[in-house]
Amino acid sequence: MKVHELMTRVPECCTPDTDLAAAAMIMWRIDCGAVPVVSEGEPKVLGMITDRDICMALATRHRRPEELRVGEVITGRLVTTGPDDDIEAALDLMRVEQVRRLPVVEADDSLVGILSINDVILNASSAKGRRHPSPTPDEVVSTLKGICGHHSGQLIPVEELAAV
Numbered sequence: 001m002k003v004h005e006l007m008t009r010v011p012e013c014c015t016p017d018t019d020l021a022a023a024a025m026i027m028w029r030i031d032c033g034a035v036p037v038v039s040e041g042e043p044k045v046l047g048m049i050t051d052r053d054i055c056m057a058l059a060t061r062h063r064r065p066e067e068l069r070v071g072e073v074i075t076g077r078l079v080t081t082g083p084d085d086d087i088e089a090a091l092d093l094m095r096v097e098q099v100r101r102l103p104v105v106e107a108d109d110s111l112v113g114i115l116s117i118n119d120v121i122l123n124a125s126s127a128k129g130r131r132h133p134s135p136t137p138d139e140v141v142s143t144l145k146g147i148c149g150h151h152s153g154q155l156i157p158v159e160e161l162a163a164v
Contacts, residue, residue: 001135003090004083006123007104007113013038016046016071020054023070027051034101036111037070043111045103047074080105083112087135090115095146117143 013036014023026035034050049070057073058065081090081102090102094117104113117140124140135143 001087002083003081003085003087003102003104003115004113006087006119007083007115008119009113011036011111011114013043013111014049014070015040016069016074018070019066020057020068020070020073021065023049024051024054024065032116034114034116036103036114037074038111044109045078045080045105045111047076047078048101048103049074078103080109081115082106087120088139091120091135091139091143095143098146098149 012026012030014026016037017040018037023035027033033052034048036045037047037049038045053073054065057068061068079093079097079099079102081093081104083104083106094100094102100118101114101116103111104115105111120135120143121140124135
């Protein structure tokens with residue numbers, strides 16, 4: 001099974017100049033926990049903003065959501081997959097990188113969709129008798145265990161975050 005068979009096509013996006021309040025409203029309106037961040041004028045993916053990113057930024061920077069921009073909050077780390085990649089490869093990437101969502105991009109980094117662990121879970125089924133089986137429940141659970149494991153990086157004390 002390929003990523004394009006399960007991905008959400010044409011996801012709603014924001015730009016680095018979008019304020020955190022507007023990004024949170026996108027998440028509220030479409031009932032999701034992350035929004036792709038794209039460059040102005042073209043759908044080149046620059047990163048992802050998550051509900052956790054917004055929460056942590058507001059808690060540690062002591063500024064109103066309208067005063068903070070998405071570009072100030074997102075990390076430079078971007079993990080993507082392609083529409084023709086195998087779902088198994090995308091699941092491995094989610095597990096290794098500990099991410100629940102992958103922007104789906106073409107070779108030129110233009111955004112064509114987003115694959116979430118929810119998309120995979122809702123389509124998981126038994127491989128029995130299927131020619132191109134969707135991920136099995138065991139594969140999904142294995143991926144979730146990898147995603148949910150504690151990060152190997154060291155936590156930064158809150159006092160130091162305020163200086164960032």
